[in-house]
Amino acid sequence: MTAVTAPRFAVRASGTRPLAGAGTLLRLALRRDRVMMPVWVAVVVLMVVSGVSSIGQLYDTTAKRAELAADMTANGSMRAMYGPVFGDSLGAIVTWRFGGFAAVLAAVMSLMIVVRHTREEEETGRHELLASAVVGRRAPLTAALLAALVANTAVALLITAGLSGQGTAGALALGLAIGGIGMLFAGMAAIMAQLTESARFARGLTAAVLGAAFLLRATGDSASDDGSSVLTWLSPLGWAENARPYADERWWVLALLAAAVVIQLAIGYVLTERRDAGMSFLPTRPGPAEGRISTAAGLAWRLQRGSVVSWGTGFLLAGLVFGGMTEGAADLVGDNEDAREIFERMGGQAGLTDAFLAAMVGMLGMVAALYVVQSVLRLSAEETSGRAEPVLANAVGRLRWASGHLLIAFGGAVLVMLLGGLGLALGYGKEFGPVLGASLVQVPAIWTLGALALFLYGMFPKASVAAGWAASGLALALGWIGPALDIPQAVMNVSPFGHLPKLPGPEMAWTPVVVLAVVAAGLAAAGMTGLRRRDVTT
């Protein structure tokens, strides 16, 4: 953020009532988020609270939990993933296993909420009309932050209530830590929203900070087994960990979190008041006077290339990290009968390194499904924004227009999985062929979810965005929580990933792969037929 250009200074005084209208705007925000916000809150809370029963069943005695805690804390790879375990109570184990991920989810929820009600409003021009009413200069940001506060308070309270059976103090500390991380990234998003003119870029920047925070914490924890590394302390996610819910809670760390939130909010407010509405601190560069894009596919690539590059980079990095953990993780799991069982259910039957690799490949595959769904649904965004209409008024058939985006979606899924697999193999240092092959075996399942989104888009355009995300979210949730909950295979088979062979390790099974590819092709063909026949909506 060094290249801040001098913005035109707006009038410093922010009017006589800088908060006028904030209450009304908050009601507007809550009304607009009436579906999205409860779903996010439910996902974050359920993730943690369901852990009580799933972990409680697997590790039902203090002895078992103490052994797990000792094993996990002794293993650098596991510490990098989840952090150290600070106690052998059920609460401490649940905090260790799900707390960090719930905090990351709360952060994503908060950054979405804040950017949606600040920069996105300005970018779309809706803000201008609102600002012309009796709305103070600080009101929009305040309303967005209050909306995030409502969501994070709900998360904190529900987690506290859901875990209170394991001890109230620990439950409260965990709830506050997760909600606090949410608010911290709400504040971060409030700052990023001032820096860029694009809502997408503001979300990306905040997510990058979140990713960096995770990496710092992971690196710090892999080096130290009690969360005391400097790197861990540099990451806000490390603070949440160091609040140590269920292990002699350190309340002062939560106070540190609160102080950081306040400081960020102050920065956000100062920046808001120093810029003009709709403007930003990072300048927009002019583009070429003459364009080289000459086809619908070229346009699709130009619009989506940034996304492909970031997903690809992310997968390569994630692969490298997971690959590097493989050896250590397998050592550890080998000692523990129950953990071995989880990994085998997630991953496969053969050797434990294979099982770990298979679990990681499967996780990458499920995340890649989010890429493909997002990329397919770009069609819907183009159509509903009115940008597709003039393109289709040119000599571009609908199928050709769509196929550019679809090539990037479905081809990009292959590329992203190859990069993820390459990262895994490089990080692990051997088994290049099997790991790359295992990564590619995920592709038909990824395609099936993408093709389902395409089918919905072609046939039921109005429902496609919600239904497409819901389907991929369900697949992700089943794959993520299913093995720990020991969900029956019949239910797991709802997800296309449930049918795949758990490679590397076992024999390759061609039947499910071929069947999934055929299903994907059928769904895609039906979607394209629907798109060709229906009205273009605006």
Next chain:
Amino acid sequence: MTKAITVSGLHKTFGRTRALDGLDLDVETGEVHGFLGPNGAGKSTTIRVLLGLLRADSGATQMLGMDPWSDAVELHRRVAYVPGDVTLWRNLSGGEVIDLYGRLRGGLDKARRADLIERFELDPTKKGRTYSKGNRQKVALVAAFASDVDLLILDEPTSGLDPLMEEVFQNCVAEERARGRTVLLSSHVLSEVEALCDRVSIIRKGRTVESGSLADLRHLTRTSVTAELAGPPNGLSHLPGVHDLDVQGHRVRLQVETDKLDAVLRSLTESGVRSLTSTPPTLEELFLRHYQDDVLTGEEEAVAR
């Protein structure tokens, strides 16, 4: 002369809303055809059907001798479209969009592109997000006028343009006509329609209520007459087609249906005419009559309920 666009009995419903209810439209090749109607009358829906973006429920449509739905792609090589509300990609410059649209239509006249950019005073290096509404409109207009096509479909293309740019736009349309291209112009700017259009179609509630040359349409409406007479007027109120008669001593103001003008003049000259002004109906009056009918029938329906 062959027809560039023929539409007859076009129907389109969205759920319970009847957007088009038996619409007819004929556009001759080489003419500038005004397409008028109050908001929500179905102008944009008709245009979307013509562009193959919507599928008609029933009715026959032909554009440049082809079917707008099944021959869409082939047809669009010869058609340029400017929507009333241009949305651009945030991170693409105006120049990139102009070139893209040109190429997607099958040809862009480089010299004309440069000329148009200069005349419209457009900065092609700015990114989509930073353009004002008028400038976004210019991007689409430059792309359309620089394209090598036979038919231009313009849906309220000048919303957001300043008066100087409005003039540039009118010159461009005139040039297009001079080159023998056909233009379908949907607009609310009546001076623009009056200056540019050979013929107009007025639609209301998804149906065509009037279609013809401006002269034809004028004929159907009233002329205002103001006269100063030598003696008191005589029997004017009994003449057919006379409305809003206002007599103050020797001064007369009235409105008369244009085809009944003859009898009125005869009656006036009988009293001796000192001065006479006769104003043909303005387009505003012409359209207001149709638009207001809409309001009136709407009110009647409301009352009937």
